[in-house]
Amino acid sequence: MIKAPPGTKDILPPESEIWQKIEETARKIFKLYGYREIRTPIFESTSLFQRSIGEVTDIVEKEMYTFKDKGGRSLTLRPEGTAPVVRAYLEHQFPQKDQFQKFYYMGPMFRYERPQKGRYRQFHQIGVEVFGPSHPMMDVEVIAIQWRLFKELGIDNIEVVINSLGCEKCRPAYRERLVEYLRANRERLCETCQRRLERNPLRVLDCKNEGCRRVVREGPEITEFLCEDCKKHMEQVEKGLQQLGIPYRVDPFLVRGLDYYTRTVFEFIHKSLGAQNTVSAGGRYDHLVKELGGPDIPGIGFALGVERLVLILNARGLQEEKKPLYFILLGEDSLMKGMELMEKLRNNGIPVMWTGKTGSIKAQLRLANKKGASLVAIMGEDELNRHSIKIKNMETGEESEVKWEEVSSFLSSYYS
RNA sequence: GUGGGCGUAGCUCAACAGGUAGAGCGCUGGACUGUGGCUCCAGUGGCUGUGGGUUCAAGUCCCAUCGCCCACCCCA
Numbered sequence: 001m002i003k004a005p006p007g008t009k010d011i012l013p014p015e016s017e018i019w020q021k022i023e024e025t026a027r028k029i030f031k032l033y034g035y036r037e038i039r040t041p042i043f044e045s046t047s048l049f050q051r052s053i054g055e056v057t058d059i060v061e062k063e064m065y066t067f068k069d070k071g072g073r074s075l076t077l078r079p080e081g082t083a084p085v086v087r088a089y090l091e092h093q094f095p096q097k098d099q100f101q102k103f104y105y106m107g108p109m110f111r112y113e114r115p116q117k118g119r120y121r122q123f124h125q126i127g128v129e130v131f132g133p134s135h136p137m138m139d140v141e142v143i144a145i146q147w148r149l150f151k152e153l154g155i156d157n158i159e160v161v162i163n164s165l166g167c168e169k170c171r172p173a174y175r176e177r178l179v180e181y182l183r184a185n186r187e188r189l190c191e192t193c194q195r196r197l198e199r200n201p202l203r204v205l206d207c208k209n210e211g212c213r214r215v216v217r218e219g220p221e222i223t224e225f226l227c228e229d230c231k232k233h234m235e236q237v238e239k240g241l242q243q244l245g246i247p248y249r250v251d252p253f254l255v256r257g258l259d260y261y262t263r264t265v266f267e268f269i270h271k272s273l274g275a276q277n278t279v280s281a282g283g284r285y286d287h288l289v290k291e292l293g294g295p296d297i298p299g300i301g302f303a304l305g306v307e308r309l310v311l312i313l314n315a316r317g318l319q320e321e322k323k324p325l326y327f328i329l330l331g332e333d334s335l336m337k338g339m340e341l342m343e344k345l346r347n348n349g350i351p352v353m354w355t356g357k358t359g360s361i362k363a364q365l366r367l368a369n370k371k372g373a374s375l376v377a378i379m380g381e382d383e384l385n386r387h388s389i390k391i392k393n394m395e396t397g398e399e400s401e402v403k404w405e406e407v408s409s410f411l412s413s414y415y416s
Numbered sequence: 417g418u419g420g421g422c423g424u425a426g427c428u429c430a431a432c433a434g435g436u437a438g439a440g441c442g443c444u445g446g447a448c449u450g451u452g453g454c455u456c457c458a459g460u461g462g463c464u465g466u467g468g469g470u471u472c473a474a475g476u477c478c479c480a481u482c483g484c485c486c487a488c489c490c491c492a
Contacts (some may be wrong), residue, residue: 397470
C-alpha cells in the first residue's frame with residue numbers, strides 16, 4: 001500500500017472542520033484589521049531564501065526541498081512565508097506605487113526535518129506582513145491580532161513573550177560582548193553551543209540545555225545594550241500592550257532562527273505542545289526589503305503553525321457541527337419526490353442529505369443514527385399520498401408529520 | 417543527521433519458557449412485516465510491517481530494512 005510520505009498527513013473530517021474554523025476565524029479577524037490576502041507560489045527561486053533567511057541558518061543549510069526543473073533552474077519549496085511576500089511586494093512595484101501594505105496569507109510550507117510532535121515536513125502557516133510603518137504601535141497591532149485570534153478560538157492559557165533584538169547600530173556591540181563572554185565560559189557549554197558560538201552566537205541564547213541556560217542567564221542581556229531609539233521603541237511596544245490589556249513577559253534571551261529580524265520579536269507559547277511549544281511567532285524586519293533589492297522599507301509580521309494550533313484545539317475538544325437533516329425515502333416514488341424536496345430545502349439554506357440507501361426503514365434509520373443525525377425526515381407511500389413528511393427527533397424519538405410546504409419553516413429555527 | 421520506544425483483525429490489545437493466532441469494540445445480517453439507540457444470536461474478519469537467518473518448529477530468538485511516535489537538533 002502506498003502511504004503519504006514521512007512528515008506529511010491527510011487532514012480528514014472531522015479534523016478538517018477544525019481547520020476550517022481556524023481559517024475562517026483568521027480571515028474574519030484580518031479583515032477587521034484591514035489586511036488583504038496575498039497568494040504566492042509554492043516554490044520560488046532558491047536564491048530568494050538563501051538571501052533572506054540567511055546562508056548559515058539550518059533552514060537554508062539542510063532543511064530546504066531544493067530541486068532543478070527541466071530548464072535547469074534551481075527552485076525551492078517555500079520553507080516560510082515572509083520572503084515570498086517580500087518578493088511579490090517588490091516584483092509588483094508596491095514601493096513605487098503604494099508603499100504601505102498589509103497582507104495576510106495561509107498555506108503549506110516545507111522543511112526537511114525529522115518529524116515529531118508539532119513538526120511536519122509539510123506544515124501550514126497563517127501569517128501577516130506589514131510594509132511601511134516603523135512605528136512601535138504597528139508591532140502592538142500585530143501582536144494584538146494574534147491575541148485576538150487565540151481568544152476568539154477559546155484558547156486562554158497562552159503566553160506572550162517579547163524581546164528586542166536591537167538594530168544594526170546596537171546589536172553588533174552586544175554580539176561582540178556576548179561572544180567574548182561565551183568564549184570565556186566555553187567549557188561550560190554543550191557541544192552544539194560550542195559550535196554555535198562561532199557560527200551563530202545568538203542561538204546559544206535559546207539552547208534548552210540546563211547548563212547552557214545557566215551560563216546565558218549570568219551573561220550580558222541585550223536590553224542593556226540597546227541604543228536610545230531601540231530602547232524607546234521597546235518601551236512604546238510595552239506601553240501599547242499594557243494599554244490594550246495584553247499580558248506579556250519580556251525574555252531578554254528570546255531570539256529567532258531567521259537572520260532578518262530587527263528590534264521587536266515575539267512568541268506565543270502553549271504548554272500542551274511538548275517540545276515544539278511555539279504556536280505563533282514573528283517580529284520586525286526593518287531591512288529585509290532592502291536586502292532583497294528594494295528600497296529601505298521597514299516591515300513586521302508573524303506566522304502561526306496551524307498544525308500546532310489544531311493540536312491545542314484537539315486536546316481541548318471542539319464542539320460538533322450541527323448535523324444535516326437525514327432523508328429516509330422508501331420506494332422509488334418517494335425517492336423521486338424526496339430529491340425535489342431536498343433541493344427546495346437547500347434553497348432555503350437548510351442542510352439536508354439522503355442516506356444513500358434504498359433498503360428498509362430500519363436499515364436507513366440505523367445508518368442515520370450511526371452518522372449521528374439528530375433529525376431525520378421519513379417519507380414513504382403514506383406520507384407521499386398526504387403530501388407530507390415525518391420529521392423525527394433522534395434524541396427524543398418525537399415525530400411530527402409536516403406538509404411539504406411547511407417543512408422549511410418548521411426547520412428554520414433549528415438550522416438558523 | 418543522532419538517540420530512545422513501538423509495529424499482531426478496521427480500532428484497542430492478548431498469545432506461559434519458541435509448538436502453527438485470540439478477545440473486546442467495530443462492521444454486516446437476523447430476532448423486530450414502516451422506526452434507530454438497548455439486549456440476544458449469527459456472520460465478517462490477519463502472508464503477525466517487509467526481507468533474510470537460527471530451529472524439526474518463529475508473532476515470540478538474531479540481523480537487516482521500512483514505517484510510526486517521542487526527544488535531541490531546529491522552528492511555526
